[in-house]
Amino acid sequence: xxxxxxxxxxxxxxxxxxxxxxxxxxxxxxxxxxxxxxxxxxxxxxxxxxxxxxxxxxxxxxxxxxxxxxxxxxxxxxxxxxxxxxxxxxxxxxxxxxxxxxxxxxxxxxxxxxxxxxxxxxxxxxxxxxxxxxxxxxxxxxxxxxxxxxxxxxxxxxxxxxxxxxxxxxxxxxxxxxxxxxxxxxxxxxxxxxxxxxxxxxxxxxxxxxxxxxxxxxxxxxxxxxxxxxxxxxxxxxxxxxxxxxxxxxxxxxxxxxxxxxxxxxxxxxxxxxxxxxxxxxxxxxxxxxxxxxxxxxxxxxxxxxxxxxxxxxxxxxxxxxxxxxxxxxxxxxxxxxxxxxxxxxxxxxxxxxxxxxxxxxxxxxxxxxxxxxxxxxxxxxxxxxxxxxxxxxxxxxxxx
Numbered sequence: 001x002x003x004x005x006x007x008x009x010x011x012x013x014x015x016x017x018x019x020x021x022x023x024x025x026x027x028x029x030x031x032x033x034x035x036x037x038x039x040x041x042x043x044x045x046x047x048x049x050x051x052x053x054x055x056x057x058x059x060x061x062x063x064x065x066x067x068x069x070x071x072x073x074x075x076x077x078x079x080x081x082x083x084x085x086x087x088x089x090x091x092x093x094x095x096x097x098x099x100x101x102x103x104x105x106x107x108x109x110x111x112x113x114x115x116x117x118x119x120x121x122x123x124x125x126x127x128x129x130x131x132x133x134x135x136x137x138x139x140x141x142x143x144x145x146x147x148x149x150x151x152x153x154x155x156x157x158x159x160x161x162x163x164x165x166x167x168x169x170x171x172x173x174x175x176x177x178x179x180x181x182x183x184x185x186x187x188x189x190x191x192x193x194x195x196x197x198x199x200x201x202x203x204x205x206x207x208x209x210x211x212x213x214x215x216x217x218x219x220x221x222x223x224x225x226x227x228x229x230x231x232x233x234x235x236x237x238x239x240x241x242x243x244x245x246x247x248x249x250x251x252x253x254x255x256x257x258x259x260x261x262x263x264x265x266x267x268x269x270x271x272x273x274x275x276x277x278x279x280x281x282x283x284x285x286x287x288x289x290x291x292x293x294x295x296x297x298x299x300x301x302x303x304x305x306x307x308x309x310x311x312x313x314x315x316x317x318x319x320x321x322x323x324x325x326x327x328x329x330x331x332x333x334x335x336x337x338x339x340x341x342x343x344x345x346x347x348x349x350x351x352x353x354x355x356x357x358x359x360x361x362x363x364x365x366x367x368x369x370x371x372x373x374x375x376x377x378x379x380x381x382x383x384x385x386x387x388x389x390x391x392x393x394x395x396x397x398x399x400x401x
Contacts, residue, residue, distance in 0.1 A: 009070060009074060024084040053092070069303045076089075077299070080252025097237075098234075106222075123168040125212050126174040126239075127159060139174075143157060151221055153186065154219075156175075156217070162212050165209070165212050172186070244303055250331060253363060258288045294329055321379075324379040338360040
């Protein structure tokens, strides 16, 4: 595949880089970390009003920009570079795709229009506690239950690690029927119903996570998304699309750690010469660059596959495979680059004044979000060989059954 940005995509990249450099300097990142929401509301409103990124993949008929997943990846990469604190991943990459894939026309008109206008933020909850212990992040992790009743459904259960779940205006949750194991998605407005939202302490303070719980929560029929009897397939697609977006953010974070490391090596003098003049340190920076180029290639390959899939030119399995390839590569790359950056900065890399530790924490948290690299590598191997063939060929990971 020969890939090159179009003129429009390059313009989006340049505008995103300039805008995020302006609104997300180090002091704004640190300010956002101390807020209850995890982001600065005024800056998010500027994103919505001036850039309309919250509407980037929403079709024009609902007030969106009607762009594709390559454009979304471009924006996510730039956000990763600046470590921008915002509800973009939860709102755009998770909730928006959930509505696009599962909601009926009336529901799309209701919520996608509000999302496109920047009036509300949203998130998706699907994980449960015991599934996390088994490192499951897919549809098998849905353990909350629902029971259909007259006029709607009754929800019971909890959802862990919900990104921005404590502050979003619209919460889309998944639940499983005890009767037949079918999965359904439900739209819940937390401020209008009895649902508990508890912010969780996190290693990465630039991304807020929450635990959501509900007991005998009644959801009206109008808020049960779509008409599909079982939305297992749709949930897997939503998660793969979000995984590509996260991988793009990881690639951006990797690029930023490389840039800051090279800049520091050029200015730091030791033994009467810049650190950048030492061959061993050049080799380490070159290794970071090599890993970064591979990560960027994987991201935009996956984004191209997502665009082709949305147009019916690629299968679901091709999308899942591309997403797992991008996530496995980018998780390893971001972790490697962040760790190398910490070492190349020396003692000051551990201090609060430098941003290296913030990128390292983001790298560690993103590496597990939506599944660790080894899980996604096994997923790719299974899609190519099948689980039995993978074991017979000796291709093994530390993935637990």
